[in-house]
Amino acid sequence: MMDLPDQPGRAAIRAEAARLRAVFEAAGAEVVETAILQPADVLLDLYGEDIRARAYVTSDPLKGEQMLRPDFTVPVVQMHMESAAEPARYTYAGEVFRRQEDDPRRANEYFQVGYEVMGAAAPPEADAEVFALIHGILAPLGLAPATGDIGILMAAIDGLGTTEARKAALRRHVWRPRRFRALIERFSGRAPVPASRAALLAAADPMADAHPLIGLRGEAEISARIAALRADAEAAPISEGEVELLSALLAVRETCPNALARLRDIAVDMPALRGAVDAVSARMDALDARGIDVGTLPFEASYGRAQMEYYDGFVFGFTSEAHPDLPPVASGGRYDALTRRLGAGREIPAVGGVIRPGLVARLSAGGAA
Numbered sequence: 001m002m003d004l005p006d007q008p009g010r011a012a013i014r015a016e017a018a019r020l021r022a023v024f025e026a027a028g029a030e031v032v033e034t035a036i037l038q039p040a041d042v043l044l045d046l047y048g049e050d051i052r053a054r055a056y057v058t059s060d061p062l063k064g065e066q067m068l069r070p071d072f073t074v075p076v077v078q079m080h081m082e083s084a085a086e087p088a089r090y091t092y093a094g095e096v097f098r099r100q101e102d103d104p105r106r107a108n109e110y111f112q113v114g115y116e117v118m119g120a121a122a123p124p125e126a127d128a129e130v131f132a133l134i135h136g137i138l139a140p141l142g143l144a145p146a147t148g149d150i151g152i153l154m155a156a157i158d159g160l161g162t163t164e165a166r167k168a169a170l171r172r173h174v175w176r177p178r179r180f181r182a183l184i185e186r187f188s189g190r191a192p193v194p195a196s197r198a199a200l201l202a203a204a205d206p207m208a209d210a211h212p213l214i215g216l217r218g219e220a221e222i223s224a225r226i227a228a229l230r231a232d233a234e235a236a237p238i239s240e241g242e243v244e245l246l247s248a249l250l251a252v253r254e255t256c257p258n259a260l261a262r263l264r265d266i267a268v269d270m271p272a273l274r275g276a277v278d279a280v281s282a283r284m285d286a287l288d289a290r291g292i293d294v295g296t297l298p299f300e301a302s303y304g305r306a307q308m309e310y311y312d313g314f315v316f317g318f319t320s321e322a323h324p325d326l327p328p329v330a331s332g333g334r335y336d337a338l339t340r341r342l343g344a345g346r347e348i349p350a351v352g353g354v355i356r357p358g359l360v361a362r363l364s365a366g367g368a369a
């Protein structure tokens with residue numbers, strides 16, 4: 001492994017950021033800025049649990065809870081949905097802030113340079129445009145690309161023969177793979193119902209000899225939760241066959257053409273996947289048309305489950321194989337549903353990605369990735 005030079009100084013990172021932003025600008029993007037202090041109350045929810053826990057939150061006497069921007073995508077989508085009706089491409093450069101609780105070597109403040117395509121092209125073409133642009137910019141660093149598609153997982157959940165409540169729980173926990181597994185074990189009857197839960201459900205009136213209420217939940221809330229648990233206990237288990245298909249799906253990790261063949265196989269028994277698999281296929285064609293070697297490009301069905309919770313389609317990243325301890329040098333994905341949530345009923349297809357100029361500068365100075 002080649003030694004990596006230290007983190008370059010702020011001025012060098014800023015210069016690299018300016019260079020990258022100019023490349024995005026030359027690709028047709030309009031330069032935008034967003035405030036560093038963002039309203040926390042509504043926006044934080046859109047990121048999901050992980051970022052919510054890692055955002056720096058502070059309070060403002062006039063504006064209420066504020067956070068130091070943890071990314072640009074949410075404020076840029078918000079700006080676009082509020083003001084622009086036309087399709088657009090945007091680029092930006094600046095710092096984002098994320099608390100690090102486990103690894104002191106990870107930066108809690110770093111630069112991102114981003115490119116976002118909002119409604120400017122059909123989804124497969126826009127996905128391919130963003131990926132190919134970033135792929136081209138990073139080519140001299142010889143990084144390893146990864147791709148996936150959250151839409152595949154969501155379609156598989158939609159197609160399960162189970163209650164809406166269970167599907168909603170699975171959708172919520174797509175981002176926590178271990179929790180997701182545990183839920184599948186439980187919903188399929190493979191894992192026993194915990195004894196305390198069984199006792200609670202067996203009691204005629206679980207609240208009868210309860211202690212005085214000391215927690216934050218009121219009695220009505222507790223009763224509603226017990227009713228939901230009872231309804232869940234009565235639901236038929238997810239079938240063995242479906243659990244196996246889901247496991248097979250989550251294990252898909254091949255080159256794009258092989259992954260597509262696997263996905264098509266699985267979709268024979270899981271017809272709900274068909275639309276999402278067709279979307280993967282259309283994207284591969286669009287990537288190919290942009291000169292990406294899809295024959296060697298990896299596709300991993302589980303990829304992206306540790307990233308932004310607003311992704312709902314294509315996801316991708318670029319990492320250094322020579323320095324696997326570094327975070328991804330670039331990452332991104334599709335977030336159509338986020339535009340719906342911020343668009344007051346309006347939705348536009350949208351996809352984008354970011355590059356970390358600090359890592360680009362560092363790897364370039366190191367000679368190779």
Ligand SMILES: N[C@@H](Cc1c[nH]c[nH+]1)C(=O)O
Nearest residue numbers: 071073332333352353354
């Ligand atoms: N905002 C994302 C990256 C991204 C930009 N556009 C789409 N995804 C992040 O900070 O990880």
